[in-house]
Amino acid sequence: xxxxxxxxxxxxxxxxxxxxxxxxxxxxxxxxxxxxxxxxxxxxxxxxxxxxxxxxxxxxxxxxxxxxxxxxxxxxxxxxxxxxxxxxxxxxxxxxxxxxxxxxxxxxxxxxxxxxxxxxxxxxxxxxxxxxxxxxxxxxxxxxxxxxxxxxxxxxxxxxxxxxxxxxxxxxxxxxxxxxxxxxxxxxxxxxxxxxxxxxxxxxxxxxxxxxxxxxxxxxxxxxxxxxxxxxxxxxxxxxxxxxxxxxxxxxxxxxxxxxxxxxxxxxxxxxxxxxxxxxxxxxxxxxxxxxxxxxxxxxxxxxxxxxxxxxxxxxx
Numbered sequence: 001x002x003x004x005x006x007x008x009x010x011x012x013x014x015x016x017x018x019x020x021x022x023x024x025x026x027x028x029x030x031x032x033x034x035x036x037x038x039x040x041x042x043x044x045x046x047x048x049x050x051x052x053x054x055x056x057x058x059x060x061x062x063x064x065x066x067x068x069x070x071x072x073x074x075x076x077x078x079x080x081x082x083x084x085x086x087x088x089x090x091x092x093x094x095x096x097x098x099x100x101x102x103x104x105x106x107x108x109x110x111x112x113x114x115x116x117x118x119x120x121x122x123x124x125x126x127x128x129x130x131x132x133x134x135x136x137x138x139x140x141x142x143x144x145x146x147x148x149x150x151x152x153x154x155x156x157x158x159x160x161x162x163x164x165x166x167x168x169x170x171x172x173x174x175x176x177x178x179x180x181x182x183x184x185x186x187x188x189x190x191x192x193x194x195x196x197x198x199x200x201x202x203x204x205x206x207x208x209x210x211x212x213x214x215x216x217x218x219x220x221x222x223x224x225x226x227x228x229x230x231x232x233x234x235x236x237x238x239x240x241x242x243x244x245x246x247x248x249x250x251x252x253x254x255x256x257x258x259x260x261x262x263x264x265x266x267x268x269x270x271x272x273x274x275x276x277x278x279x280x281x282x283x284x285x286x287x288x289x290x291x292x293x294x295x296x297x298x299x300x301x302x303x304x305x306x307x308x309x310x311x312x313x314x315x316x317x
Contacts, residue, residue, distance in 0.1 A: 007056065010052070010055040010056060011052060013055070014048050014051050014052045014055065015048075017048075017051075018044060018048050062082075062090045062091075062094060063090060063093075065082055066082060066093065066094055066097060069082055069097075070097075073101065077284075078105045078109075078288070080101070081098050081101065082094050082097070082098065084098065108288075109288045109289070112285040112288060112289060113289050115285075116285065116286060116289055120182075120227065123181045123182050124181075124182045126181055127177075127178045127181035127182040128182075130174055130177060130178050130181070131175075131178050134174055135171065135174055135175065135178070138167060138170060138171045138174065139171065141167055142164060142167045142168060142171065145160055145161075145163055145164040145167060146164055148160050149161045149164060176201070179197075179201070180234075183197070183198070183230065185197050186226060186227065186230055187223075190226070191218075191221065191226040191229060191230060191253070192214050192218065192253070194226075194230050195212070195214070195229075195230065195233055195251060195253065196212060196214075198230070198233065198234060198237070199212055199237070199251055202237050202241075206241050208240075208241060208246065208247060208248070208249055209247065209248045209249070210237075210248075210249045210250075210251060211248070211249070211250045211251070212250075212251050212252075213250065213251070213252040213253070213254075214252070214253045215253060215254045215255050217255055218253065218255055218260060219255065219260070219312050221260065221310075221312065222290075224289065224290055225260070225290045225292075225310050225311075225312075228286045228287065228289060228290050228292070228308075228310065229253075229260070229262050229308065229310060231283075231286055232262060232264075232283050232286060232287070232294070232306070232308050233251060233262060233264055235279050235280075235282065235283055236264035236283075236306040237249060237251075237264065238279070239279055239280075239304075240264070240266035240268055240303075240304070243268075244266050244268025244269050244303060244304060245268050245269050246266035246267055246268035246303060247267060247268075248266070248267045249264065249265065249266045249267075250263075250264070250265045250266075251263075251264050252264075252265075256309065258311060258312050259292075259309050259310060259311050259312060260309075260310050260312060261307065261308070261309050261310075262306075262307070262308045262310070263305060263306070263307045263308075264305070264306045265299045265303065265304070265305040265306075266299065266303040266304055267299070267303045268303040268304065269303070280296065283306070283308075287308055287310070290310050290311070291310075291311050292308055292309055292310040292311065293308070293309050294306070294307070294308050295307045295308075295309075
């Protein structure tokens, strides 16, 4: 039954009931209307309006649920659907909306995958250029300064050695930047070694106390899955240091059935539920890239826990 006929039927039921009551009820209307008759008529009108409103709300309830979902749906949290109930045009509308949402989620996931893969390719290219061009040039400058300092006399030798030290620190900073852009240890030694190196370097430069807890029975993962887990851990550590004011962080990597679970927990100030910036939405997009789920919740004691559950996709040989 179409929505028009459903509303027509609801109103017909209410009006038909009112007409039947007027026909068979011992009620008369005088001219002019006396007070008792006016009260009865107004009471009947109120009952009809209330019954009509209740029946219309019942009939249009699926549309109200659909409207609420439309205003709250988030493509980075896939799977939000409405049961196709209500009959007729309403049911068809809900099915069409669910199908549209499915297509949008697939297109968003595909476009996010292309964007993230392009970002990683650009990171790799920039890291390679920094390593090959800037790093080698600074190494050559460092060697030239050393030769000049060995041959120069005081006080010029002291100034050259000071410039040599500044150049060495800059070269170390370039190397750290290269590792952040594209961790070679991830490609060479795997996820556990990469996370160990990341947390050690992060603790050294921030002064935070980071505890690592990695399971021994972790399965072999696809390169894309390892990269997403690494980037989520990297972003979580950065957020904890910059925004949460944390002092202690725990990075855990466990196996849960057919999935690998990364959990980064800090003891910082926490995060308001609706506050999600570009970093967190970027983590959600990365999770969708590998079919994983990202959950951000308050930690048991204080702070925030970032939990990424990634399905096991084995490496391609």
